[in-house]
Amino acid sequence: MTQNAIYPVPHIKSFVLSEAPGYASRENITVTGDGAAMVSGTLLTQVGDTGTAAFAMDSGATGNPTSGSITVGAAAVPGKYSIEFTAATKFDVEDPKGVAVGSGTVGTAFNKGGLTFTLTAGGTAAVAGDTASITVAAGNKKYTRYAAGGTAGPADAVLYNGKAAFTGDKKAVGFVERCELNRAELTGLDAAGEADLLKRGIKIRGTAGLPTVSTPTL
Numbered sequence: 001m002t003q004n005a006i007y008p009v010p011h012i013k014s015f016v017l018s019e020a021p022g023y024a025s026r027e028n029i030t031v032t033g034d035g036a037a038m039v040s041g042t043l044l045t046q047v048g049d050t051g052t053a054a055f056a057m058d059s060g061a062t063g064n065p066t067s068g069s070i071t072v073g074a075a076a077v078p079g080k081y082s083i084e085f086t087a088a089t090k091f092d093v094e095d096p097k098g099v100a101v102g103s104g105t106v107g108t109a110f111n112k113g114g115l116t117f118t119l120t121a122g123g124t125a126a127v128a129g130d131t132a133s134i135t136v137a138a139g140n141k142k143y144t145r146y147a148a149g150g151t152a153g154p155a156d157a158v159l160y161n162g163k164a165a166f167t168g169d170k171k172a173v174g175f176v177e178r179c180e181l182n183r184a185e186l187t188g189l190d191a192a193g194e195a196d197l198l199k200r201g202i203k204i205r206g207t208a209g210l211p212t213v214s215t216p217t218l
Helices: 190-197
Strands: 014-020 026-036 044-045 053-057 079-087 090-094 100-105 110-112 116-117 129-138 144-147 158-159 167-175 179-182 201-207
Touching: 026 129, 026 158, 053 116, 116 129, 144 190, 190 201
Parallel strands: 026 144, 179 201
Antiparallel strands: 014 179, 026 167, 044 144, 044 158, 053 129, 079 090, 079 129, 090 100, 110 116, 158 167
């Protein structure tokens, strides 16, 4: 007698209330395990393998500041970040899309938009109008379990298909934007994580401590 093989299917919780058309809320992701199971609905942080970055003054600049090592965080995007000096020790930074990231001071660590670096004055001081760039190479961004309070980074996604205990990397599906999720079915959610997810268009529905959820209607 022939028996049909039975293949285990990862348990998927009913935490998704709504999502963008065409599965646009989902992405294929790589999750790095910590030796414990990750259930469906676990909050995730994007960390590691975020690429490298290089600093260079643009041709024609008067000054010759340099940069120490550059740390590329999960919020950084691949491409060329533009730096414009507004004075000898002051500068503004824009991301590859031309969106302002923030202002910095030579000799003081700049830590915004996923980039952390410190510019050092060279033998010739920069002048207003001098420009430079930081080019961020694309990396293979991975996800790990979100830590309470965002101590290891912001909440960036929610795991769709649960994983049995594992270490190393595994392929998975994550909800990364534009969806509504049921608070009662999420694991690792706290106030900081909820605020992080909202920035990505992920809304958490339901009242803490209650088993049911209702969405607003007109």
